[in-house]
Amino acid sequence: MNSFSLAIAVLLISSGYFFLGTRALTANRAAGARLHSLPHYYGLFAGLMAALPALALLTVLAIGDDIVFNQLALGFVPDAVKAGETYKEVIVLAQISNVVNGINFGEQPDWVYEAAEAWAGWQATSTTLKTITALALSLLGGLFAYRMLNPSFRSRNAVERILMTVLAASSAIAILTTVGIVFSVIFESLRFFALVPVSEFLFGLTWNPQFEGAERAGSGQMGLATYGSVPLFAGTLLISVVALSVSVPVGLFSAIYLSEYASPRVRAVVKPLMELLAGVPTVVYGFFAALTVAPFIRSTGMSLGLDVASESALAAGLVMGIMIIPFVSSLSDDVINAVPQALRDAAYGLGSTRSETVRQVVLPAALPGIVAAILLAVSRAVGETMIVVMAAGLAANLSLNPLDAVTTVTSQIVTILVGDQEFESAKTLSAFALALTLIVITLGLNFIALQVVKKYREQYD
């Protein structure tokens, strides 16, 4: 049986135990016994005990068997091949699994076929083992729990404990995934830093990733790759600042208008319209920026006698700012609405005008939430990719002039990793180093902001 039908079978067994348990205790109650919990808790206990251990085992086996097979398969590789200069475990394993899956690229050495045959055998064994153990565990677990059931068994408490464990496991999965992502980025980055010194990466002022020794286009010279990330972070910073200086005031002011000034009827129309902005795919914003805003800025700049690049940071930043407005306004609106009406009444009762009430009472009380909204906007701006890829250009200029073309960390990561790349090169690995730095910066920002919020928050309840 494959894993999916096994899981179904386990669930069937478990619901069987649920009905058995519930029925048995209902019968007990009918016979006059005093139950500790309601009958369905007894059924739930038996059912959960039948389902959870078996499902957990299935998950572990499904992840674990490939790892074991890989190790076993490597045993088939002749020492002569292993000693070869071009030997790579990944490639050998790919050869074997291709054969197992019936994908053949030409003739393979004999040992590959042997390994593949053995592999298929292990798979069959593993499937049988999985079927037997999962079903047995489910039946036994359910039976064990079912035998424990009696009217004085505290099944409600037991079910609560099991549910708590399941919930905790769910949050653990979210956390572990994040940790996993961070570690995979860290390991790739370490490989990059083995090739390129950290100091060059962090403080270098030129970003020019080339294949080592490749010829620079048109230069006729052998160019050297340089990995100074400062221009990328400067570009990200520049575009984010432009975007935030659009989205924070506009978003915040519209939130204040919607929550404090607008009549319910206006609000009912305007709020969904603003949130519509959030539904526009970023790629649409991207060509809006590249095809409409950037040429407009360029022609306006030209008529003013300014030298504007056709792909300017200003264009990308402005459009990104528009994209972020709904995030700022929607979140700020929520926190402003959460400020108790009693505080507004108090301010009005003392003779404050609307704007005084907003400035001196509502906004200070909503500040932590507003800072959180702005932070979210920052991380959107820093992480936004599509708009900058399309509108900001790829020239890694170190410039703080918003009329220049700049590039960002995210758009460089995209250009580096798109297409067929040699995975071991410093160029490809630099994407991970960039990602790692981005993660560290975002974490740092979050931390600082949390401290700021903690210090300045005006607690109203």
Next chain:
Amino acid sequence: MDTQVMNIIEQTANLEHANIPDETVGDVYVDRPRMTARNVNVFYGDKKAIDNVTLDIAEKQVISFIGPSGCGKSTFLRCLNRMNDTIDICRIEGEIAMDGKNIYAPDVDVVPLRARVGMVFQKPNPFPKSIYDNVAYGPRIHGIATNRAELDDIVESSLERAGLWNEVKDRLLQPGTGLSGGQQQRLCIARTIAVSPEVILMDEPCSALDPIATARIEELIAELSSEFTIVIVTHSMQQAARVSQRTAYFHLGKLVEVGDTEMVFTKPQHEMTNNYITGRFG
């Protein structure tokens, strides 16, 4: 619309079935009125919440509004400093005047009006600011103090008159929300009197407080009545009897009876008042 307003509207009973005479029993007029209401009707949408109320509020006296839930006493109170302006669907007819000037006249600005008619709310609602800033808020927005020393004086004297100075003088910069419920309510009273209002409206100021804190506030009301005209809405008839000189009994949006507190509680002239104060309904 916030829930508090919804509650007010919910509680406001439909007046069409009210079997109450149009005439208010007792003395609606006084010799030296500070505020006067003449034939006031209040509507929430098409629901009538206050029906033809005429009442004088006397200078430097405490008047209490009593009556069962939803009788309109809070609504009427909120009309006296136009707090109902913040409710979109609320409409007011008739005339409410202060010192002879209709406060609903088009040329009247609510900002100075609310400085003259202060309000203390049911639940203590200090701003999430320091104790000092809470009291200084009103003087600051009205530009009452010209320098820091003057502001310090106002804060100190307001807290003193609210009977809170000795408890908070060493922690003026700590948040007002850190005080106990009774202290918070006295802080709100200090905040209100810091702008030197002439009338103070109190909307069940003790309903969220324990008996000891309530007793403190009641003492305070007695002290303040020498300086201010005070209108208090209360659910507690004992409180009305203790703190007020006049009492007005509202029922289903109408003012049924008004008179000296002693008279209203000992010799009520209207049967409904009698039923209410003897606990037969409400």
